[in-house]
Each structure stands twice: as C-alpha cells, then as structure tokens.
Amino acid sequence: MRQSEAEKCDSDASDFEKHGFAWHDDPRNPYNWSFGKKWRVTILSCFITFLVGLNGTAMTAASDDINAQFDVSDEHFPNSFWPVFSWTLSAGIVPLAILPLMETFGVRKAYLVVYVLFVVFIVPQACAQNFATLIVTRIITGGCAGILENITSGICGDLWEDALTRSLPISLYIFSLLSGTTIGPVIGGAIMTTLEWRWVFYVQIILYVIIFPFVFFLLPETRGEIIASEGLQDGHQGINNASTIALFKSAIGRPLRMLTTEPVVLCSTLWSSFCFGNALIYTQSIPLVYRTLYNFSAPSTGLVQAALVIGIAIGLLISPLQDRFYARSGDKTSPDAHKPEARLYLAIPASFFGLAGGLFLYAFTTSESHPQPWIAPTIGIALVGxxxxxxxxxxxxxxxxxxxxxxxxxxxxxxxxxxxxxxxxPLASTALYTRLGFVGGSVLLAGIGCGVSFVPVAFVVFGPWIRSKSRLAATQGLGCSESVV
Structure with a gap:
C-alpha cells in the first residue's frame, strides 16, 4: 500500500512508541549512538563490502591458467568471463528478494549467516575439478556478496538520520563497492606472480576467516524496529505468511516498476550502470590491450587495474566538495530543504572529462599501429576511475x-x-575490440559515455519539473526518509 511521506513518518514514530522506544531520546536508537560507534559500524560494513568484492574479480588475473586447467578458450568469445558474469548477475538479483526480509526481521543474524555461506562456497571454487563447478558456486557466492554489499547502504541509513550526514558514509560505501571489485585483479595478479591459480581462492578463504570474529563481535543489530522489540513477545506478531508474500511482491515489484516508469530512476540507472559496466569491462580489455601492445604478462595486466583504483580513490577524496554544494542548496528559511539536483553539480564535469575523457585518452593512446607509452592509457584508466x-x-x-x-x-x-x-x-569485449580494433572499440564506449553524460545536465535543468510530474518523487524539501536498504 502506497504511503505518503508524512504517513510514513507518523507510522514509524508510532511503531517505536508502541514498543516503548523513545525515538528521539532513547540511547538504544541507532540515531542516538555515539559518533564513534556509528563510524565503527559504518567502516566495518564498508570494509566487508570491499573484501567480498575481491571474490568477484580476483580470479580474472588467473584466467589463462584456469582456461588451461579446464580446456576453455577465449579465441572467439570471452568464456573465461562466465564465472565473473554469473557472480555479478547473481549479486544484482538475489538482494532484491533477501534485503527486504533483513529490513523486516533484522540485519545482524542474517548478515552472519550469509557471511558464513559466502566463505563456505569459496572452498569448492578453490578445489574445483571442472569449469561448471566454478560457475555454479560463483552464483552462490555472488548472491551472498550482493547481500553483504547492498545491505551496507541500509546500515548507513539506519545509523545516519538525515541526507547531509549520510553523504560521507554513502560515498565511502560506493568507494568500497567499486574499489573491492576493481582491485580484485590487482590482488589476483600479485598472488599469481609466485603461486598457482587455486591460491587466489585460498588466500581469500584465509582472509575471510580471519575477519569473521571482528564481524561477529563488532557488528550489532542496526534496525531500530528490531532493537525496540527485543524481549517483547509481540515484536513480530503481525508478520505471517500472507504479509511475507506481500513483502516479496513489494520488494521485487516496486523497484522494477520504478525502473520502468520513473524517468529519474531509469536515466540514473543507465548513467550509473554504464560506469559500473566500464569498471568490469577493464578486466577484459586491459589484458587484451596490454598483452598485445606492451607484452605484459597476465599477472602484470592485473596490476594495471591499480590505476582504476587510484582514480576511484581520488573520486572519493573530492566527494566532500560535492557535499558542500549540496549543503549550500538549502533554502535560507528552511536549511534542511536541500535541492536534490545539487547532488549532480560535480558529477557533470566528472562524467564528461573523467569518464568520457578518460575513455577517449585510453582509445587514442592504444593505436595498434602507433601505440603510446603504456603510462598514457594508464592515465586514461585513472581518469575513468x-x-x-x-x-x-x-x-x-x-x-x-x-x-x-x-x-x-x-x-x-x-x-x-x-x-x-x-x-x-564485458561479454561483448572480445567482439568489440576484435571487430573495431582497440581504438574503435574504446571510441565507441567513449561516445556512449559522452551521451550518458548529458543525463545530469538534463536533471539539473529539468529535474524539478520531472519530479513534479511523479506521484512518488519529492517535490520540495527532504524530511523523513525510508531506510536505504
């Protein structure tokens, strides 16, 4: 059932008071936790987001050895990417069904169970005797990783009450998500310099086991409703099979409906998805380009990915500047009524000159007839980051x-x-660069990057009008908001 913003605020407040939970004053309320405790939980959850992302792409640095082990060829199609494809696709789909349950029944217990499952199913990846085993187990770990990654944004929403204070934690979360995925080949490449491919997974298992006690002892329950109802018999009395089914329908149906009917959601998704797709396509294009033009070894091409991570880190460092633009967008008579479009001011030059510009630099310095020194396209990769x-x-x-x-x-x-x-x-990477060449393939991506870079320009100009036509979007200042699970 659709609720207005005011109705939801009133509903949330009454739920807490019903359980004897003083929403504004009770120290159990995550919004009232100490600054240090909030950041401890935020940093821990972001760190886990970073770590589980390693499992997604670290194995790409070992693709040659894995292909040889299981008689897989990339000559006509990037078959070595199937394990990454299955992991990433599962990471996108599984959380749609699971995260709403965590929001309703609590984060901590489910988080621990999913973490353990994640680690357990890396073991058969390390011991796999055929390529099919690798793909199937990657589907499971990808789904688990997607849950652990995406719930971090919900944890940030549980801890940080308003949009402005939540800005830095969410920026750190995006950084953790991207850097974990993009640094995977760097870690894998470092391991492959001295060890065989199975150790790419063995090292991960060791790392995740070492980290588990920190997760167990330092990650508390963050859902206010769950904390409020602890010890009360009627905590979840109203939840039954019918409401659970309705929850599933709402959880899966509403995101898909908004994705197809809300221009802001659709265009933002196209813009952001192109960026994330480029982060992963580099796991395929960098080995192809650097081995062909510069005779880099497979592990060395993994290390080139560090340029993308450096660029992502620079992007994180400049995010406070964007937050200042947003903070200043509040109406003087109502300083909390910040303008959503102010979130996009810095993203416009970053999209045109960073994303598209970096892709163009990468393209024109990797000509097969006149390649520039390897550092030139590497700078382009950093700009893309x-x-x-x-x-x-x-x-x-x-x-x-x-x-x-x-x-x-x-x-x-x-x-x-x-x-x-x-x-x-990334599945199209081999065909893209084989048919169009290194320059042509990257120029095509750069052209698409230029096109999607006009999305924030359109939102800055027409965003308020577009939001005014939606029954779901905010048209004025920001108030109570749904937890961003």
Missing part, C-alpha cells in the same frame, strides 16, 4: 533524495541495473 566514483555516488544520492519515501526501492532498481549491465557488457 575518478568519473566512475563521482558519477555512481551522485546517482545514488540523487535517486535517494528524489524519492525519500521510496528510497530503498529506487536504489534497489538502480543497483539491479548496475549489476546486470556490469555482468553483460
């Missing part, structure tokens, strides 16, 4: 601010689109 971080952060913030009552559903739609595009786009 800056653009990706800035764009994905801006898109996430903008969608959340534009739909404060339905932020969870809107962001779920964007996240699903990012993972689907991220899974599918």
């Amino acid at each position: 800056i653009g990706i971080q800035t764009v994905m952060t801006a898109a996430s913030h903008y969608v959340e601010d534009a739909y404060p009552t339905y932020a969870a559903s809107a962001i779920a739609g964007v996240a699903a689109g990012e993972n689907i595009v991220g899974a599918c786009l």
Whole structure:
C-alpha cells in the first residue's frame, strides 16, 4: 500500500512508541549512538563490502591458467568471463528478494549467516575439478556478496538520520563497492606472480576467516524496529505468511516498476550502470590491450587495474566538495530543504572529462599501429576511475533524495541495473575490440559515455519539473526518509 511521506513518518514514530522506544531520546536508537560507534559500524560494513568484492574479480588475473586447467578458450568469445558474469548477475538479483526480509526481521543474524555461506562456497571454487563447478558456486557466492554489499547502504541509513550526514558514509560505501571489485585483479595478479591459480581462492578463504570474529563481535543489530522489540513477545506478531508474500511482491515489484516508469530512476540507472559496466569491462580489455601492445604478462595486466583504483580513490577524496554544494542548496528559511539536483553539480564535469575523457585518452593512446607509452592509457584508466566514483555516488544520492519515501526501492532498481549491465557488457569485449580494433572499440564506449553524460545536465535543468510530474518523487524539501536498504 502506497504511503505518503508524512504517513510514513507518523507510522514509524508510532511503531517505536508502541514498543516503548523513545525515538528521539532513547540511547538504544541507532540515531542516538555515539559518533564513534556509528563510524565503527559504518567502516566495518564498508570494509566487508570491499573484501567480498575481491571474490568477484580476483580470479580474472588467473584466467589463462584456469582456461588451461579446464580446456576453455577465449579465441572467439570471452568464456573465461562466465564465472565473473554469473557472480555479478547473481549479486544484482538475489538482494532484491533477501534485503527486504533483513529490513523486516533484522540485519545482524542474517548478515552472519550469509557471511558464513559466502566463505563456505569459496572452498569448492578453490578445489574445483571442472569449469561448471566454478560457475555454479560463483552464483552462490555472488548472491551472498550482493547481500553483504547492498545491505551496507541500509546500515548507513539506519545509523545516519538525515541526507547531509549520510553523504560521507554513502560515498565511502560506493568507494568500497567499486574499489573491492576493481582491485580484485590487482590482488589476483600479485598472488599469481609466485603461486598457482587455486591460491587466489585460498588466500581469500584465509582472509575471510580471519575477519569473521571482528564481524561477529563488532557488528550489532542496526534496525531500530528490531532493537525496540527485543524481549517483547509481540515484536513480530503481525508478520505471517500472507504479509511475507506481500513483502516479496513489494520488494521485487516496486523497484522494477520504478525502473520502468520513473524517468529519474531509469536515466540514473543507465548513467550509473554504464560506469559500473566500464569498471568490469577493464578486466577484459586491459589484458587484451596490454598483452598485445606492451607484452605484459597476465599477472602484470592485473596490476594495471591499480590505476582504476587510484582514480576511484581520488573520486572519493573530492566527494566532500560535492557535499558542500549540496549543503549550500538549502533554502535560507528552511536549511534542511536541500535541492536534490545539487547532488549532480560535480558529477557533470566528472562524467564528461573523467569518464568520457578518460575513455577517449585510453582509445587514442592504444593505436595498434602507433601505440603510446603504456603510462598514457594508464592515465586514461585513472581518469575513468575518478568519473566512475563521482558519477555512481551522485546517482545514488540523487535517486535517494528524489524519492525519500521510496528510497530503498529506487536504489534497489538502480543497483539491479548496475549489476546486470556490469555482468553483460564485458561479454561483448572480445567482439568489440576484435571487430573495431582497440581504438574503435574504446571510441565507441567513449561516445556512449559522452551521451550518458548529458543525463545530469538534463536533471539539473529539468529535474524539478520531472519530479513534479511523479506521484512518488519529492517535490520540495527532504524530511523523513525510508531506510536505504
């Protein structure tokens, strides 16, 4: 059932008071936790987001050895990408069904169970005796990783009450998501310099086991409703099979409906998804380009990915500047009524000059007839990293601010689109660069990057009018918002 923003605020307040939970004053309320505790939980959850992302792409640095082990060929199609494809696609779809249950029944217990399942199913990846085993187990770990990654945005929403204070935690979350995925080949490449491919997974297992005690002891329950109802017999009395089914329908149906009927969600998804897809397509194009033009070894091409991570880190460092633009957008008579479109100011140059500009630089310095020194395209990769971080952060913030009552559903739609595009786009990499050449393939991507860069321009100019035509979007200042699970 559709609720107005005011109705939801009133409903949330009454729920807490019903359980004897003083929403504004009770120290159990996550919004009232100490600054240090909030950041401890935020940083821990972001760190886990970073770590589980390693499992997604670390194995790409070992693709040659894995192909040889299982007699897989990339000559006509990038078959070595199937394990990454299955992981990424599962990471986009599974959270749509599971995250709403975590929002209703609590985060901590489910988080621990999913974490353990994630680690357990990496073991058969390390011991796989055929390629099919690798793909099937990657579907499971991808789904688990998607849950652990995406619930971090919900944890940030549980801890940080308003959009402005939530800006830095969400930026850090996007950085953790991107850097974990993009640094995977760097870690894998470092391991492959001295060990065989199975150790790419063994090292992950060791790392995740070491980290588990920190997760167990330092990650508390963050859902206010669950904390409020602890010890009360009627905590979940109203939840039955019918309401659970309705929850599933709402959780899956509303994001898909918003993705197809809300221009802000659809265009933001296309813009952000192209960025995430490029982050993953580099796992295929970098080995192809650098081995062909510069005779880099497979592990060395994995290390080139570090340029993308450096760019993403620079994007994180400049995110406070974007937050200043947003903070200043509040009406003087109502300083909390920030303008959602102010989230996009820095993303416009970052998209044109970082994303598209970096792709053009990468294209024109990797001519097969006159290649430039390897550092030149590497700088282009770093520029793309800056653009990706800035764009994905801006898109996430903008969608959340534009739909404060339905932020969870809107962001779920964007996240699903990012993972689907991220899974599918790299599959075209071999055909793209084989048929169009290194320059032509990258120029095509750069041209698309230029096209999607006009999305934030259109939102800055027409965003308020577009939101005024939607029954779901906010048209004025931001108030109570849905937790961004």
